[in-house]
Amino acid sequence: MSVRRFVGANSRDVMRQVRETLGEDALIVANRRTEGGVEILAMADEAIDHFEPSPEPTPPESPASPPAQDPMQAMSERLLREMQDMRALLATNQSANAAVSRQVTPTGTAARLRQLLWNVGFSSELADELLVGLPEPLTALSGDSEAPLQWLRQQLMERLCVLSDEPSFFDQTGIVALVGANRGGENHHYR
Numbered sequence: 001m002s003v004r005r006f007v008g009a010n011s012r013d014v015m016r017q018v019r020e021t022l023g024e025d026a027l028i029v030a031n032r033r034t035e036g037g038v039e040i041l042a043m044a045d046e047a048i049d050h051f052e053p054s055p056e057p058t059p060p061e062s063p064a065s066p067p068a069q070d071p072m073q074a075m076s077e078r079l080l081r082e083m084q085d086m087r088a089l090l091a092t093n094q095s096a097n098a099a100v101s102r103q104v105t106p107t108g109t110a111a112r113l114r115q116l117l118w119n120v121g122f123s124s125e126l127a128d129e130l131l132v133g134l135p136e137p138l139t140a141l142s143g144d145s146e147a148p149l150q151w152l153r154q155q156l157m158e159r160l161c162v163l164s165d166e167p168s169f170f171d172q173t174g175i176v177a178l179v180g181a182n183r184g185g186e187n188h189h190y191r
Helices: 011-022 071-103 109-119 124-132 147-159 166-171
Strands: 004-008 027-034 037-043
Touching: 004 011, 011 027, 011 037, 027 071, 109 124, 109 147, 124 147
Parallel strands: none
Antiparallel strands: 004 037, 027 037
16 A cells, blocks of 8 residues: 545544544654645555555666656655664664563562562663662562562662751742643642
8 A cells, every 4th residue: 555645624624534544543644734725645554564665767778857756755755764764673672672671580579679660660770770789688588578678668768869958948938840740730739
């Protein structure tokens, strides 16, 4: 399947056409405003793996000027090649990450602590950094022991930067900015 062109009065109308024709997983290759409304170039997602860009034309033997290639077709082919390259790069990175995780997969207490860190949202890098220092006696403890969790809490607490005298901070005048995740706490007022 190749790139298909859809034209409509507005973006909503054109996107409806794309979904009806190519399905929910359609890949939008390009879009632009035209005099008649909106134009979208799209293709079915599964068609990317099977897409073969047209072979480069062999130059004519006569010095005649080569026929001009359609700019939209050239852009579509270039975008598809780039997407295929990105997919190959992602696949390579995923397989490399899987190989690394298989090599350093801990067992027992370390595995339980690593899974706990991942489940609460800590990065793999931080989990690896923390668990390198896991004392040997803690690794031999049973899975229901609290000692490894206390050790992990202590390691995390040592990494937190906190004020030694919080009340004096709020006695100062000025502006306090609370920085966090996007849209976090937007409906709350702090005084």
